[in-house]
Amino acid sequence: MQTFAELLDRLILTPSRQARVRILRAYLAATPDPDRGWALAAIAGGLKLPGLRPGLIRTLASTRLDPVLFSLSYDYVGDLAETVSLLWPARPGANRTPSLSEVVAGLQSAAPDERAQRLEIWLDSLSVSGRYALLKLSSGRLRIGASKRLALQAAAELGTHPIEEIEEIWHGLSPPYEDLFAWLEDRGQRPGEATPAGFRPVMLAHAAAPEFEPGRRLADTIDPEIYAAEWKWDGVRIQLVRERDVQRLYTRTGEDVTDAFPELMDEIGLTGRMDGELLIRGPDGEPAPFAEVQKRLGRRTISVREAARRPAFIRSYDLLDSDGQDLRLLPFRERRERLERLVPTLRPDRIDLSPLVGFSGAGELEALRRQPPQPAIEGLMLKRWDSPYMAGRPAGQWFKWKRDPCLIDAVMMYAQRGHGRRSGAFSDFTFGVWTSTPEGDRLTPVGKTYFGFTDEELVRLDRHVRETTVDRFGPVHSLATGPHQGLVLEVAFDAVQRSTRHRSGLAMRFPRIHRIRWDKPAGEADRLETLAAMIP
Amino acid sequence: MIRPEDLLHPTPFGLYCPPMDAYIDPVRSVERAIVTHGHSDHARAGHLSVLATPETLAAMAIRYGEGFTRVRQPAAYGESVSVGETRLTLLPAGHVLGSAQVLVEHKGLRMICTGDYKRRPDPTCVPFEPVACHILISEATFALPVFRHPDxxxxxxxxxxxxxxxxxxxxxxxxxxxxxxxxxxxxxxxxxxxxxxxxxxxxxxxxxxxxxxxxxxxxxxxxxxxxxxxxxxxxxxxxxxxxxxxxxxxxxxxxxxxxxxxxxxxxxxxxxxxxxxxxxxxxAISDHADWLELTQTVSEINPEELWITHGRDDALARWAELEGRRARPLRLIGYEEEHGE
Structure with missing residues (x-):
């Protein structure tokens, strides 16, 4: 457990991805089976343990520490596992420390009412970093900034097989992956038949704006002979596959979301693998705003009624294989032609085709990008006609060219200490705009953000919060505001919609701080009517 | 007996001692300053006179130039300075070279302001000296149970x-x-x-x-x-x-x-x-006391009342409440969390 704990500590603090791959590779090379397999599973997200509820961990902590002191600590640190690992009072001379495999076996076999007791015994025997690793592991999510792809890359580097080969068999493997390591180290056969309907890594686009060839504006470089243009749909990128009568739906990271969208598992006529955007059909038949997709994504399973109320469909834009033939090395133009022939043979209410956007020159395209015809469009995609379908984010092939964000001037009203990387500093900000009330103009909160500022700005923002706090509600600090008091934030956001869940009646999509207006008097910030007028 | 508030009380400029007309670690320019140690948020230039240890005065001269104050009043550890019936003594705080606690006595009332301090051995400065008092005014930079600094x-x-x-x-x-x-x-x-x-x-x-x-x-x-x-x-x-x-x-x-x-x-x-x-x-090498050092120091000195200056006052006040101690956060502003660390 201690080597695994040290591994996590180093992965957390090492900024470069390449170095993290190296660290994990070195761990996998030096650690015996089965410990290394459990570690790989934990980092790649393939370890299914009966997760301990955060409540259980808190209850356990409260047997050792006053709950008020616990909350103050948790509020400051921002991470439950880290908080408990730091404040757990050590018991010198406690039991010997468990190995990673013992912990995994122990968590898997413990009856629900035994789990707390086992955890307590382990916590007593481990160091701070060991306790942290244990709690991360038993909460079911590591969240240490190491992705599945990074984990598989490190495994691939144990031998000579490229990562793509591991990705293709990964879904059929189970921890502690002794067969996988044997194959990678040339001691055994390639494990498992490639599972039917497994996931294939997706191809991603680079952000285009404002230029994509050095020194030349994007708009000056787009040639319809070289690039195809499509709308960028504001849904969820998915991969739908049907192979040997097995049908699966994956997100772009390979997460299996088949069960969340039963209506897409009906017989739809596909034999192959397509790439597209999952959208929800609105009452008008057109794609609904992203908020509707989000409502369904959060759930693992879904009732028939809910599925009927917010029916999902796929707007397809690429075809990776068809009838057992791998198309990924063909140019986009050919894949597109095949897709256009295929889609009309499928169930039209479940799958349609993302249309190409015709254009003769860049100016025309730029105008379309600024004024897209539907709210569910967040910009344009540009794809080279000759691009093969490559895993990852290859340079110079696909570009996303987003619509300009909406902007509004709002006033910072409340602040809270951040979580994760930003714990300790005030970095979660609630902002509001002016609205008329019988008592005169008042600020009403319209959104919350923790994005869009540099570390230097964060230091200044943090100081602003500490200097202008007038009240505290638990972890939330309320700030002094008025026509001549308060900090104006220029907030950028992708869209705004009506919402019954927010006091202001509006909900913003992906708000982030665009600029901090240290210079602007709060009284000159925008009004609620201005924001409401931006609803599409 | 004089009320503690009349001997030392918080002001926007820092802790003020009326009988001596002096401020401890003032955050603005004042006539008479008592400076606990040389970190820039505690030791500022521009006071008319500064009372501090010779080490702190030397550190201020290096940081701000020789003209950082008109009058330097060096006071070695344990040496007392009296104004009328009020007596002031600097005691080692173990924070950095020259760092001091301020003991103020007036007609039998003893108050100590710890300044920034730690209890761990430090080969570059004199260790903290615990001294009995009625009111202990403690810093609280790392006053959360999660802070337990390793060796x-x-x-x-x-x-x-x-x-x-x-x-x-x-x-x-x-x-x-x-x-x-x-x-x-x-x-x-x-x-x-x-x-x-x-x-x-x-x-x-x-x-x-x-x-x-x-x-x-x-x-x-x-x-x-x-x-x-x-x-x-x-x-x-x-x-x-x-x-x-x-x-x-x-x-x-x-x-x-x-x-x-x-x-x-x-x-x-x-x-x-x-x-x-x-x-x-x-x-994790700290020049401030961690949670155990802070709480053990309060227990050891065992004052009648604990005042908390800057840092995580809420947690230390809660601890005091659980221990049945009288405690009061002063919410002094102007001292930056990160400084000296």
């Missing part, structure tokens, strides 16, 4: 282990220029490391100050000139460089070979803090 020797050992494991990288250690930097150097020496240590220019005057007060730092070397052509020799692989944290993320650091960023600070106890600072090697 500094263990942390230094981790630095040396990393140096042995990554000999191709320059180990760039961020450490506050006054106090922490010299403590890290001294700890390295005590751990048997006797190679020349490279120091940032901002540390030079303060290093000399420590040497002047008999803290031996061993062989130190200037930072190689950035204008030199970058070569194996000038980029200093496998060497330890000590620099103020503010220099670590600048172009200044580019001259070194694949620098591995380390940071010596009590905040480094929290992983996410270290991650946010972009630190690869987090060394």
């Amino acid at each position: 500094p020797e263990v942390e230094i050992r981790r630095l040396l282990t990393s140096l042995a494991g990554f000999p191709e990288r320059t180990h760039l250690v961020g450490a506050y220029a006054f106090g922490k930097a010299q403590r890290v150097i001294r700890l390295l020496r005590l751990a048997g490391y006797d190679e020349p240590i490279i120091v940032h220019g901002a540390l030079e005057g303060l290093n000399e100050l420590y040497e002047r007060f008999d803290v031996t730092l061993g062989p130190l070397e200037r930072v190689p000139d950035a204008r030199l052509k970058r070569s194996e020799a000038s980029s200093r692989p496998g060497r330890i460089v000590i620099a103020p944290p503010s220099a670590m993320r600048t172009r200044w650091a580019d001259r070194f070979a694949d620098p591995l960023l380390a940071f010596a600070s009590g905040w480094m106890t929290i992983r996410q803090r270290a991650r946010a600072a972009g630190v690869e090697l987090a060394l």
